[in-house]
Structures are given as structure tokens and as C-alpha cells.
Amino acid sequence: MTTFENDDAAHLPEESLAAAVVPDASVEDSGEGRLIGRLLSRYRSAPALLGPGDDAAMIAAPDGRFVISVDTLVENQDFRVVWPSGMQTSGYDVGWKSAAQNLSDINAMGAVATAAVISLSLPTDTPMDWVEGIAEGFSDALETLGARQCSIAGGDVGRSGEISITAAVTGTLQGADPRVRSGARAGDIVAVAGNLGAAAAGLSLLDQAPVNSVAVPETWSETERRCVELQLRPEPPLSQGPVAVQHGATSMMDISDGLLRDAKRIARSSGVVMSISSEGVDFDAALLKDAAARCGVDSRAWSLTGGEGHALLATFPRLTDVPQGWNVIGEVLAGEASVLVDGMAPQELGFDHFSS
Structure with a gap:
């Protein structure tokens, strides 16, 4: 796992990113460096202690512990780009859903999300605006669902035969004990x-x-x-x-x-x-x-x-x-x-x- 490390794009300020990127039609046209730059320019979240931009991120564990969850969405298993009804799934939808399902797992432990790392696997013909939508959807979900304190600390991109997104999210229990599945008792x-x-x-x-x-x-x-x-x-x-x-x-x-x-x-x-x-x-x-x-x-x-x-x-x-x-x-x-x-x-x- 890297934290979107790429010296050609990831360390550029946002205004430089815009100048360095051309309106490519697909992931293949863009290349890895510009793909990472475009993702970074669209991810919006609270800052991590360190990341993205290095080989690993550093995140806080306010009470000395943290909870962590990971989930994957795979094309034609968890979503379809085009549904039988004719409805199309946008990259924004996929980014939002990835955030939502991971935030929900953290929530179910009674914790509050603190950081996320995101891995994208993409066919080379994936449209760049679709991929940018993933970053925007994930970011907007953090904001809209009430996880504004969760930082996007980094991730990875790779080539594959189908679209998939894997996100791992950490959370803090804020000093409380986790809520687990084994605590139910007769009479509850x-x-x-x-x-x-x-x-x-x-x-x-x-x-x-x-x-x-x-x-x-x-x-x-x-x-x-x-x-x-x-x-x-x-x-x-x-x-x-x-x-x-x-x-x-x-x-x-x-x-x-x-x-x-x-x-x-x-x-x-x-x-x-x-x-x-x-x-x-x-x-x-x-x-x-x-x-x-x-x-x-x-x-x-x-x-x-x-x-x-x-x-x-x-x-x-x-x-x-x-x-x-x-x-x-x-x-x-x-x-x-x-x-x-x-x-x-x-x-x-x-x-x-x-x-x-």
C-alpha cells in the first residue's frame, strides 16, 4: 500500500495540479501520475497527521486504541455500470457507497471514523471523469453523512480487468467500550x-x-x-x-x-x-x-x-x-x-x- 505517492503529481500544490493535467479521455490516456494527481485534487477531507504523499500514512489514536474495517466493491458483483433498467451507475455513486458501507461498520462498533485509505483497480479504458467521480463521491459522503473529521490519508491505484474499490477506515471509540455482537441477553x-x-x-x-x-x-x-x-x-x-x-x-x-x-x-x-x-x-x-x-x-x-x-x-x-x-x-x-x-x-x- 502506498499513500498515493508519486513525485510527479502528489506533492504539487492544487493550483499546479490543475495546470499539469490535460482533459484525457481515459485512465490509459492519463497515466498513473496524472491519475493520482486528479484524484488528490478531488479528495476533500480533514487532514491526517501525515499523508497522503509518503509510503504510509500516520493517523491519530486519541484514546490509545482504534477500530478498523475494510470493504470492497467489485463491478458486476456489487454494482453494475449499466443496469438492466437502463440506469447507469456513476463513479460518484461508487465512491459514495464505498464510504457509506465502511463508515457504517465503524458506526456499528459505537466508534467515530478518523481516517480512510482507498485502493482503486481500473481497466485502462475507464473514463477519467468517471474515476474523478469516485473521489468526489467518497469525499461528499464523508461531509454529508456526518464524518467530516475522517481524513483520506492515502491509498493505491492499479490496473485490472474490472473496476473495484477497496477502502479501509479507522475509528476512535472516544474512551468507550466497543459494542459487539456477543452482548445481547434474554429480556433485551x-x-x-x-x-x-x-x-x-x-x-x-x-x-x-x-x-x-x-x-x-x-x-x-x-x-x-x-x-x-x-x-x-x-x-x-x-x-x-x-x-x-x-x-x-x-x-x-x-x-x-x-x-x-x-x-x-x-x-x-x-x-x-x-x-x-x-x-x-x-x-x-x-x-x-x-x-x-x-x-x-x-x-x-x-x-x-x-x-x-x-x-x-x-x-x-x-x-x-x-x-x-x-x-x-x-x-x-x-x-x-x-x-x-x-x-x-x-x-x-x-x-x-x-x-x-
């Missing part, structure tokens, strides 16, 4: 903060093929467009992780693979039953209504098993401990580790990277 209340099911609805809409040559996005309602937006640019509730810690959350995790699959992970780690109410998860029903009607599905299926919305799932000792902004969806019971919906074992849990 199960609650969720953030959107539930909208990103899954958005994915279903993106995957719809045109009918009678009519571009599908032109027919989407306002709520359907919002679901698509939350798939392409998730909005994890970053303010709620530290709040949950203050209110005594006993366990917490990010919902990335579906509520039920992630609830089962807490159940296994804690040795408890996570009992979920199907009515409790229906709090975004109005947002999902149009998409559900178009796709012919029960919107609760998206809420229970749909991933990529990056809501927070947590357990609290008492109902009175659940903070404002959280939705109560169930309770923790004693018994063999499992997840139940309305008292029954569900047939489907959610997304699995290696399942067909």
Missing part, C-alpha cells in the same frame, strides 16, 4: 435505526428490464426514485452509533446482508434467540409501497431480508433505554441460538456472498 429489546428495505427495493427496480422500449427510470415514482437512491448512495445513521452506546446498547451491528441474516449473527455470538415482529419492521411501508406494487412483492420481504441499506441493529436492556430515532422490532429470548419471525423460523435470511 431489539431495535433498528435507519432505512430498512429501501435499498433492496431499489435493487429490484434497477434490475427490471424495459417494457415496450420504454426506459424504466422514466416511469418511477418519487418514492421509487428514493429507493434507487438509497441503493446507489446508502445513508447509514452515523449519529446513532454513539447515541446507542450512551443509552447502554448491549450489542450492535450494521445491517448489510439483511435484517434476519445479521440478527442471526448476533444470536449466534450471544447464544440467544432474536425474536422479530413482522409488523415491527414495517415502519418504511409508505416508502416501499410503489416499488412493491410494481415488483409484485410484499414489502416486508425487503425489510426482513434485503441488504445494503446499512441501518443499525442493536439490543437494549429495557424499552425505556431505546433512544429516539430507533424503531422497536422485537425482543431477545433465552434458548438455542436462532432468529424467529412472529415465533417461526424463517425460510430465507438474506444475502450470502457465496450462495447461489
Whole structure:
């Protein structure tokens, strides 16, 4: 890993970068040095203690510890440049989503993000403006989602047969203990903060093929467009992780693979039953209504098993401990580790990277 080290571009002041770069059509036309320069001129974040520009970055660990998470987005696995619906994914979307999913993992530990390093692998014909969009989307996500103190400390660029972005993010616990999956106890209340099911609805809409040559996005309602937006640019509730810690959350995790699959992970780690109410998860029903009607599905299926919305799932000792902004969806019971919906074992849990 380098921290975007390149003597031809990375150490130039911003005004020199603009003069050194020509409007190339693709990554291949630009070359590595100018590619790095263009990325650096568009990354916006709080400053790191050291970086980018050297072989490694130096970041702060304010209370002597830090948490770290890493996630990768791969073309045709985690996103499509062009969807069956005709909708196109921008580099801005990919940069935003990379930031969001990593920030959400830090948030789920009850921590606050402090620094990020980003690795890009790109085909040589990738348009330069698309790549610049990645940097802008990542930077804007830090600002908009509430992680302004997180610095982009460096990263790497390389050539590949498909677009991929890997980001690692560190965070500070600010003196608190981390919230983990193994702390849930019988009698706890199960609650969720953030959107539930909208990103899954958005994915279903993106995957719809045109009918009678009519571009599908032109027919989407306002709520359907919002679901698509939350798939392409998730909005994890970053303010709620530290709040949950203050209110005594006993366990917490990010919902990335579906509520039920992630609830089962807490159940296994804690040795408890996570009992979920199907009515409790229906709090975004109005947002999902149009998409559900178009796709012919029960919107609760998206809420229970749909991933990529990056809501927070947590357990609290008492109902009175659940903070404002959280939705109560169930309770923790004693018994063999499992997840139940309305008292029954569900047939489907959610997304699995290696399942067909």
C-alpha cells in the first residue's frame, strides 16, 4: 500500500495540479501520475497527521486504541455500470457507497471514523471523469453523512480487468467500550435505526428490464426514485452509533446482508434467540409501497431480508433505554441460538456472498 505517492503529481500544490493535467479521455490516456494527481485534487477531507504523499500514512489514536474495517466493491458483483433498467451507475455513486458501507461498520462498533485509505483497480479504458467521480463521491459522503473529521490519508491505484474499490477506515471509540455482537441477553429489546428495505427495493427496480422500449427510470415514482437512491448512495445513521452506546446498547451491528441474516449473527455470538415482529419492521411501508406494487412483492420481504441499506441493529436492556430515532422490532429470548419471525423460523435470511 502506498499513500498515493508519486513525485510527479502528489506533492504539487492544487493550483499546479490543475495546470499539469490535460482533459484525457481515459485512465490509459492519463497515466498513473496524472491519475493520482486528479484524484488528490478531488479528495476533500480533514487532514491526517501525515499523508497522503509518503509510503504510509500516520493517523491519530486519541484514546490509545482504534477500530478498523475494510470493504470492497467489485463491478458486476456489487454494482453494475449499466443496469438492466437502463440506469447507469456513476463513479460518484461508487465512491459514495464505498464510504457509506465502511463508515457504517465503524458506526456499528459505537466508534467515530478518523481516517480512510482507498485502493482503486481500473481497466485502462475507464473514463477519467468517471474515476474523478469516485473521489468526489467518497469525499461528499464523508461531509454529508456526518464524518467530516475522517481524513483520506492515502491509498493505491492499479490496473485490472474490472473496476473495484477497496477502502479501509479507522475509528476512535472516544474512551468507550466497543459494542459487539456477543452482548445481547434474554429480556433485551431489539431495535433498528435507519432505512430498512429501501435499498433492496431499489435493487429490484434497477434490475427490471424495459417494457415496450420504454426506459424504466422514466416511469418511477418519487418514492421509487428514493429507493434507487438509497441503493446507489446508502445513508447509514452515523449519529446513532454513539447515541446507542450512551443509552447502554448491549450489542450492535450494521445491517448489510439483511435484517434476519445479521440478527442471526448476533444470536449466534450471544447464544440467544432474536425474536422479530413482522409488523415491527414495517415502519418504511409508505416508502416501499410503489416499488412493491410494481415488483409484485410484499414489502416486508425487503425489510426482513434485503441488504445494503446499512441501518443499525442493536439490543437494549429495557424499552425505556431505546433512544429516539430507533424503531422497536422485537425482543431477545433465552434458548438455542436462532432468529424467529412472529415465533417461526424463517425460510430465507438474506444475502450470502457465496450462495447461489
